[in-house]
Amino acid sequence: MLTTTVRLDRDLMAKVTLHARRLDIAKAALIRDATFAYVVAIETNERVVREHVTDVLADHGARLDRIEHFLRRGRRSS
Numbered sequence: 001m002l003t004t005t006v007r008l009d010r011d012l013m014a015k016v017t018l019h020a021r022r023l024d025i026a027k028a029a030l031i032r033d034a035t036f037a038y039v040v041a042i043e044t045n046e047r048v049v050r051e052h053v054t055d056v057l058a059d060h061g062a063r064l065d066r067i068e069h070f071l072r073r074g075r076r077s078s
Contacts, residue, residue: 006031 008016020030 016027016030020027023030025033
């Protein structure tokens with residue numbers, strides 16, 4: 001496990017201390033868990049956006065295929 005230093009202003013440190021006491025955990029554990037939760041949220045949001053964009057692109061691709069098929073069919077009828 002790696003170690004780092006986190007600098008917090010007095011107000012934020014007071015909140016960390018309050019919540020750590022309330023949850024009966026060490027301040028370091030609260031900061032570590034909060035960091036982990038934040039990173040997981042970022043990665044989850046990025047995955048959801050990627051999936052949504054992939055779905056939208058697939059829908060547009062299918063529409064373009066139908067339009068191209070329609071246009072090719074129209075040329076043969078002429």
